[in-house]
Amino acid sequence: MKQLNVGLVGYKFMGKAHSNAYRSVPLFFPDLPAMPVMKAICGRDQVGVEQAAAQFGWESTETDFGALIARDDIDIIDIGTPNNVHCEQVIQAAEAGKQIACEKPIGMTVAEARGMVDAVTKAGVKHTVWFNYRRVPAVALIKQMIDEGKLGQIYHFRGTYLQDWIVDPDFPLVWRLRDEIAGSGAHGDLAAHLIDLARYLVGEFDEVVGMDKTFIKERPLELEATGLSGTASSQKGEVTVDDAMLFLTHFKNGAVGSFEATRFATGRKNYNRIEINGSKGSLAWCFEDMNQVQFFSKEDDARHQGFRTILATESDHPYVGAYWPPGHIIGYEHTFINQVRDFVTAVANDTEIAPDMVDGLRCQEVLEAVTTSCRERSWIKIPG
Ligand SMILES: NC(=O)c1ccc[n+]([C@@H]2O[C@H](COP(=O)([O-])OP(=O)(O)OC[C@H]3O[C@@H](n4cnc5c(N)ncnc54)[C@H](O)[C@@H]3O)[C@@H](O)[C@H]2O)c1
Structure with missing residues (x-):
């Protein structure tokens, strides 16, 4: 091979x-x-x-x-x-x-x-x-359902990405809190994922308006750190990124969106949640219950209407057939396995792969426009 x-x-x-x-x-x-x-x-x-x-x-x-x-x-x-x-x-x-x-x-x-x-x-x-x-099976299923027209015309995208790992003011000044290394705070770290999901599921952004907040402006310097944890020294340094970022958007297709990314949502650990409302129904998903999709359909008999829970573990759900029998759920690490599978396939067969660096650029354009909007306190058009 x-x-x-x-x-x-x-x-x-x-x-x-x-x-x-x-x-x-x-x-x-x-x-x-x-x-x-x-x-x-x-x-x-x-x-x-x-x-x-x-x-x-x-x-x-x-x-x-x-x-x-x-x-x-x-x-x-x-x-x-x-x-x-x-x-x-x-x-x-x-x-x-x-x-x-x-x-x-x-x-x-x-x-x-x-x-x-x-x-x-x-x-x-x-x-x-x-x-x-994008490679959570439940999210890939949402994409299929939207493409099949289950939501009709999309009106709203609502994205919240909430964590709490720096709510303690004594948590050290790790690289994610330093503008010269991270570029931004919760914005580039968390909202970047929401922006990508919004582009994937709804479409391109037209204009944005945002507000940001840095709650804790000084923290102990780090002694040692990895990922989302670290140990503190006795010296202090300045936090140079946002702790929280909120913004609104008009999408090019007429839908509207709201976004909230923060590391100060006490009790929320990796609460990456999206909800999409359309003329025929709604779909919602949260990473903390990553195998479940919430679906409301106006096409159901009116007497039975209500949000239903779809457990995205059937073998004909995206990626799932490769893993376990129905109901035997998968986790965070499988999203990376799924992406490696798709990337290796694209390289070996010379086929398309998404998201690619152009998607990365489109995301960066939205990130930067929101940052400009916060500075200028006005709506900013997305290029292109
Ligand atoms: N896709 C996701 O869900 C997800 C989750 C977490 C982080 N990330 C992204 O992954 C990247 C890394 O984040 P992380 O949490 O793994 O960070 P981390 O601090 O845990 O690890 C960073 C690694 O890069 C090394 N490094 C730093 N500067 C380097 C340099 N100049 N040359 C070579 N190595 C260098 C560090 O020594 C360390 O091994 C970031 O861009 C972050 O936004 C993505």
Whole structure:
């Protein structure tokens, strides 16, 4: 069988999620057209990257990204680093002719994102962005139902992405709270996923208006951190990103949308919830119950109308046939496995893959327009 050798950069939260996906994909999708091989993992710290390689199952390590992309035994470069290095890493990987999977948000600015799209287009490589919530079976089912016309004309998209991991003012100043590394706060981290889901399920944005808030302006500097946790030092530094972001949109197709992203929703852990209301019905989904879809249909007998719960675990629901018998639910990690399956298939068969770097750019345009709107306190048109 054909092999596709993967080189991954970044070995903490997303590094682990992506590693698990490459490891697990052949178990669940044995009919893959090519087998991903976990060839090399890259990080700046020799000891840390060697530990990660041993734990996750990578064949070799690199401590220099340039050395990773110079290797001719690597086909795919997977980027799981913080947002401020995505642009240079994607452009370098594209120039080296590698296929690319990049974490979201793809860059810090629209200008960066445009440069990334230009580079992958010029190089003619395949590219995908880890907007992995598209690959929750329940969300993919919602997409099918909308495309089948179950909602009729769409009026509303309502997205809330709520977490609470920094509500403690003594939580340290990790990279996600520093503008020069993250580019924005809850906005690029959480609203980026909502924006992608809104584009996927409803359509393109026309204009936006937003408001942001930073509740805690100073925090202890970090001693050590990974993903959404860290330890604090006794010195303090300034928080330079939003803690919460709210915005409204007009979509080009006439629908309207509201969005709320925050890390200060006490008690909410990964409450990524969407609701879509149309002329014939409504659909709702929340990640904290990720296998369930709520569906209301005006086409039901009026005496029986009400929201019904669909458990998206039947074998004919998207992706689900690869896993367990009905009712044996799946989790967060499966969204990454599903995306690896689709990306590897696209690379091996030279077929389309979405979301790609252009979707990443469209998301960045909305992110940046909302930020401009907050600054200028006015509606901002989305380019294009
Ligand atoms: N798709 C999702 O659901 C999802 C979830 C979490 C994070 N993310 C995204 O994934 C990316 C990484 O987030 P994370 O939570 O894994 O962060 P993390 O802090 O857990 O891990 C980041 C890794 O990148 C490494 N790194 C940092 N700067 C580097 C550099 N210049 N060169 C090489 N390595 C470098 C760190 O050492 C670490 O191994 C971010 O863009 C984030 O927005 C996406």
